[in-house]
Amino acid sequence: MQDALRQFKADFFQALAHPTRIAIVEQLREGELSAGTIIERLGIEQANASQHLAILRAKNILVNRKAGNQVFYSVRDRRIIEILDIMRQYFHAHMSEVLATLRAIDKAGKVRR
Amino acid sequence: MQDALRQFKADFFQALAHPTRIAIVEQLREGELSAGTIIERLGIEQANASQHLAILRAKNILVNRKAGNQVFYSVRDRRIIEILDIMRQYFHAHMSEVLATLRAIDKAGKVRR
DNA sequence: AGTTAATATTCGAACTTTCGAATATACCAC
DNA sequence: GTGGTATATTCGAAAGTTCGAATATTAACT
Incomplete structure (x- = not known):
């Protein structure tokens, strides 16, 4: 039981254990942004951004909302x-x-x- | 500059991104403990504990104090x-x-x- | 000096993470 | 449906993490 809780906490820290992912969360401090805006502001590769966003989504740190062509992310x-x-x-x-x-x-x- | 700060934060999260290391920090919540006590309470291998303690030391999350034969750790x-x-x-x-x-x-x- | 106890370090194998390149999917406008 | 734009996924190589076994270091005691 304690073990599961610790694993959960460790996973959470692991999710934030990368400078790009911290930068993404910081960008979302004031509210939601589209994936494209995040990529543009951080000046990183599209595929790379998408991979990091997937990790933050998987750990439930971010949530996303689809709007037509775009996907908007925010901190949960x-x-x-x-x-x-x-x-x-x-x-x-x-x-x-x-x-x-x-x-x-x-x-x-x-x-x- | 922003990059260095983010790297520093990421390193910090990385340091806590393992269930054993979280368990160690939790053990130290009420104050310092010897390495031996930590090992005993967590029921892990000596070498493994020492490796995790080294990581927490390297990231300045823990500090240590030598007293004769033993090493006492505490949260900085x-x-x-x-x-x-x-x-x-x-x-x-x-x-x-x-x-x-x-x-x-x-x-x-x-x-x- | 020799022995024991406490802790740290080194090694190598298994596993995980990270990246960019390439490819796939989804949505919209024509 | 064709074309374009936005985002996601897959792949494979390089780098990083984790573990226990073995070994080293340090201090205390005789």
């Missing part, structure tokens, strides 16, 4: 936004690590100065 | 507990899915009735 439960908000505080509190990550990315990208 | 920031609390509400709100997961596990375990 406001608590998910709430969790991301707490994490923002958390990140500010540990900004030095965020900056370390930043530097690591910078280095990996071979941006010399 | 109470906001992590807070996030897990919100998730508990979230799970209660979506209990039907949790139950579906439970049934799936039950089935996979071949527990007939």
Whole structure:
């Protein structure tokens, strides 16, 4: 029983364990957007976006609504936004690590100065 | 910049994206415990526990303190507990899915009735 | 120094995730 | 129905995660 609950929680975290999926959820903070708008705003491949959206749908983090040609996505439960908000505080509190990550990315990208 | 922040968040979620690691953090809710106590309470392999603890340490979710022979672990920031609390509400709100997961596990375990 | 207890690390096999390219499906307008 | 636009799915290669078995490290005790 505990095991099932933990598996459920782990699946939830796994669903958000990718920068693109976090970016998608953040885009949907103010309300629904079409798949096309999300793709355009994030500047990612269509297939890739669609795969990430499928994962977020499968874990019930997003819901979708079809309207003619398009599919509109939104966050199912406001608590998910709430969790991301707490994490923002958390990140500010540990900004030095965020900056370390930043530097690591910078280095990996071979941006010399 | 946004990218680094998202990578940092994704890493955080990734760190919690495993049932054993969630179980470890939950064990530490009331305060620090030795590695041995965690292993005993969860009934897992020593090497496996140590690997999961290493991941949680690397992502700065846990901190450790050596005392002689033993290593005591604790959750670094109470906001992590807070996030897990919100998730508990979230799970209660979506209990039907949790139950579906439970049934799936039950089935996979071949527990007939 | 030798032994035991507690914890960490390394290795390799099995499994899962990620990506873009290609293809499929669905809907609309003509 | 043909053509176009929006989105989803399938495939296979590359990269990442997970596990237990074996081994290493560290500290305490004799």
